[in-house]
Amino acid sequence: MTRPLHLILFHGLGADGDDLAPISDLITERMALTDHHWAVHRPDAPVSPVSLNGGMPMPSWFDLIADNGSIDVDRDSLAGITADLQQEIADQVGDDPYILGGFSQGGVLAHRLMLSLPRPPLAAILLSTWLPAPEQIARPTDGRDPAVFIGHGEHDPLIPVRAAGMVNDFLKECGLNNITERHYPVEHGILPNELEDISTWLGETLARAGVA
Template identity: 40%
Template sequence: MTNRAVHIILLHGLGANGDDLAPIGRILAESVGWSNGDFVIHAPDAPVAPVTINNGYLMPSWFDIYGLDRDAPVDMPGVEASVERIAALIAPQVGDDPYVLAGFSQGGVIALRAACAAKRTPMAVLLLSTWLPAADQFVLPQDRKAMPIFIGHGEQDDVVPVASAARMGHVLNAAGATCVETHFYTMAHQICPEEMQDMAQFLADAVRQPK
């Protein structure tokens, strides 16, 4: 274990808030074996904005969603604005300490792109029940090729189709990613105990990787 605290940055899903995932971060850290002084939890709230797919209803959202099918337009300006916001948060709040980026559903979209946009490479990226919109515009920087990436998805997910996980893995591998793990679980659009165990093991392995 590093002698510096690991910062765990958790990005929630559509309509939720930071408090939704903060307990997950603590359970995850404790499962790895980290004590209170070993980790810091960051769970920022997405801005409140109208969401097209929900009839323009105002809710916490990292970007607008126009539709759920693969051919629906993507709000790339909204995605990029949230990515810039999270990347800018890392420098002052994390400093030179190691950090993990994790995101659930809509938050996972931002977590992956923020991991690529941040000045420093995260220790690991956890992508939970999420997808990769505008995959043809995704670029994995050369210095992020070996970045450990965990993909977890429920086989009964009725919000984000389970096929999204496999597609995302294929895109990452084609982009040159060398450390991608994809796990499927008997669950819906959620996080289950088995996934928590797998994520804890994934983080423990990431800590042991030579730097």
Template identity: 35%
Template sequence: MPTTPLERITIEPKSPATSCVIWLHGLGDSGAGFAPIVPVLALPENHGIRFIFPHAPEQPVTINQGSVMRSWYDIKSMDLHNRADMAGVLESEKRVQALIQEQIDLGIASKNIVLAGFSQGGVLSLFTGLRFEQSLAGILALSCYLPTADKLPEQCHPANLATPILQNHGERDDVVPLSAGKMANALLNAAQYKVTWQTYPMEHSVLPEQLTDISAWLQERLLA
């Protein structure tokens, strides 16, 4: 595991935290990009959910002419089969695993932790969640794909075979094609994961209506 914990924005509930959502941002963004959604989710006053928005490390990104930006892994090509640098995916997976373990060590059971992410962060949340060796409360995969393209990741762990997975995608997404999300969904369904697929009339983004649906899903996972 990495010795340096991920920098992050943490939003504590008013009540003592009994559960946690770890939300991973997209390419070139930071944890600050999604932190403002917490009040928009309109959770109950005494919800007890800690939200953690980690910042990806900065690194050169090939498809952006080698520009240095926050990125969970290098993106080498727009071709789905060669898009993700798997060495980088595996390194970031270790960092996210360490963050999950940190919360477990603080007293939040893995079954009360949701791993969420958008775009590149969604890729990492899906990949890490499928391989994590303890059962999670849920995996939220927004506007993303599997880094292993047309197959499931190697060494998927049975601990999360029954974990609810929510996949959302924009019908007009021109960054991560809808077909890439559908491919991941088909693979998950074929392997009998508990996956729910929902599309929205949007580009590569998040809609208020979508956040309302996500809030209901989170409450079912963590507050029911």
């Protein structure tokens, strides 16, 4: 029996795991594996009050706070969910290869976990996301360099496109060099041609890793 290749995707604020089904479906349908089979995980965030939205409960990985016209995060809730997911993912994947991905809030988790899990992923897909609380993130010292795809909408009113470059710069400071950053004519969302680009990029990445 072949070993699993885990694809773990984290959704954005107010959504659920099914929101990212178009990504996982495209990847698993397009990408045949030789010595592995796909194991897809699209977990749902807990429902909790979100300060930015007047305390309204909704699916949210961590709390968001309005701060002088900008959006900040509750650092305790962000650190807490990151620690919880580190253990959950370690238990899920064991020694198997895995890929992380996320949209918006979920992208925050994906890049934090990529840098902090004891065993790095093969790749990470970071979509329409940003870099909150970088002081919490310890720079890895093990030479890890997973492939990273950063996609962002040029007209995003919630997370300006410059956030993509800030994530890219931070990852380079952490020693990562295999980074692809692309911008798309969309607001806070994902276009079909972005999905196509992700599929092509990931296929090339897995071929280099010898798993596709």
